[in-house]
Amino acid sequence: MNEKLMIILIVLLYFSPVFYQLFKLLKERKEENKKLLKRLLRFTKYSILILILTSIGFGILSHTNYLNYEKPMTFDKFDQITFQNFRGLEFFKKSLYGNERFAYVVTAIDSDIYNNSVTIQSLFYPSRSFVYKKNLNDTELLTHEKYHIKITELFVRKAKQKISYLKDFDKNKIEAIIKDIKTKEKIFQKEYDYDTFHSYVLSEQKRYEKKVDSLLTSLNQYKKPKIKIDDKN
Numbered sequence: 001m002n003e004k005l006m007i008i009l010i011v012l013l014y015f016s017p018v019f020y021q022l023f024k025l026l027k028e029r030k031e032e033n034k035k036l037l038k039r040l041l042r043f044t045k046y047s048i049l050i051l052i053l054t055s056i057g058f059g060i061l062s063h064t065n066y067l068n069y070e071k072p073m074t075f076d077k078f079d080q081i082t083f084q085n086f087r088g089l090e091f092f093k094k095s096l097y098g099n100e101r102f103a104y105v106v107t108a109i110d111s112d113i114y115n116n117s118v119t120i121q122s123l124f125y126p127s128r129s130f131v132y133k134k135n136l137n138d139t140e141l142l143t144h145e146k147y148h149i150k151i152t153e154l155f156v157r158k159a160k161q162k163i164s165y166l167k168d169f170d171k172n173k174i175e176a177i178i179k180d181i182k183t184k185e186k187i188f189q190k191e192y193d194y195d196t197f198h199s200y201v202l203s204e205q206k207r208y209e210k211k212v213d214s215l216l217t218s219l220n221q222y223k224k225p226k227i228k229i230d231d232k233n
Helices: 003-028 033-063 075-080 139-164 171-196 202-218
Strands: 107-113 117-124 226-228
Touching (some): 107 139, 139 202
Antiparallel strands (some): 117 226
């Protein structure tokens, strides 16, 4: 069933007693029903408030599962990551293109600019990443999701490489480099999912794995999070 339709049906069911009583009151139009109408409107107001708060709660938990929270992980923890770390919640989506074998990973490029140095890291967000079945023993799917993390790390290293070419500290140039890298990283991530069809096209998956690993190795000198402008790493 369509997710939006399901939400609408839940809301209608939730307010069905209110709609029924309101219909009866409007139909009878008696003077003694005014007090009951006021009570009904008060009940409706509180019901809407509860629904709004519940929706906000669902929205927060859909974004980050604070009920089973795990802080973001840096790339040096890469080998430790399994589907058990995918703690995010998905309340409605139960399949991807009709297949229950699916997951999604959330990563980000985090940066801090200081007086003469920049710290840039790739982060994996466990409590925002989701797998439909946590006991899923699918190494190919896990590999596909973990290469999203590697891709983020790849572009982090590219950013540090570009920053290392600067002859002196320039905050505007550094911010422009990071912004450009983030844009390119998002494009590459989408291409990766499209070309591999979320891991289903094995030949493309292997091609990307080889490409990403090779590029990461070539940028090994930029593994450290911090890079100094006046003391090139």
